[in-house]
Amino acid sequence: MVDRVSDIEPELLKRWGIQGIVLDLDNTIVPWHTADLSDGVAAWVARLRADGILFCLLTNNYGRQAAEVADILSMNIIKGALKPSPPAFRKALAALGTPASASVVIGDQLFTDVLGGKLTGMRAVLVRPIGRKEFPTTALLRMLEEPIVAWLRRNEGAKA
Numbered sequence: 001m002v003d004r005v006s007d008i009e010p011e012l013l014k015r016w017g018i019q020g021i022v023l024d025l026d027n028t029i030v031p032w033h034t035a036d037l038s039d040g041v042a043a044w045v046a047r048l049r050a051d052g053i054l055f056c057l058l059t060n061n062y063g064r065q066a067a068e069v070a071d072i073l074s075m076n077i078i079k080g081a082l083k084p085s086p087p088a089f090r091k092a093l094a095a096l097g098t099p100a101s102a103s104v105v106i107g108d109q110l111f112t113d114v115l116g117g118k119l120t121g122m123r124a125v126l127v128r129p130i131g132r133k134e135f136p137t138t139a140l141l142r143m144l145e146e147p148i149v150a151w152l153r154r155n156e157g158a159k160a
């Protein structure tokens, strides 16, 4: 768990042997349903690309702004993914051409991004959502997610 994607250090990904990143869009790198990349995202992507790491965007969103972000970052994108359903994650891995064991999912939701990644054998990093604005059904998932994330944070604190 990290606060923002740019907190994910290249050294950590190297240690994990990561070659490919499946990256969520809304509330992970842009505020919900916008194409406004958060500060530091473009530089973080460039830094990891310099290490040879590949990216694929994976989003349940199918709006125009999703394609815009993909364009800005020159990334493959899989839209309307129905996360956490595994087929979309397998499609993302196929697009990356990296094995699940050398790939990581990065996203802001436990029950879509992290769960789907884990179901397909990937590592996962949970980031804090950029904003509170999101899809109405997401608000329901957040109610289930919050106590678990709070528990995970306490647990991580204990390990540190």
Ligand SMILES: [Mg+2]
Pocket: 024, 025, 026, 027, 028, 107, 108, 109
């Ligand atoms: Mg998201």
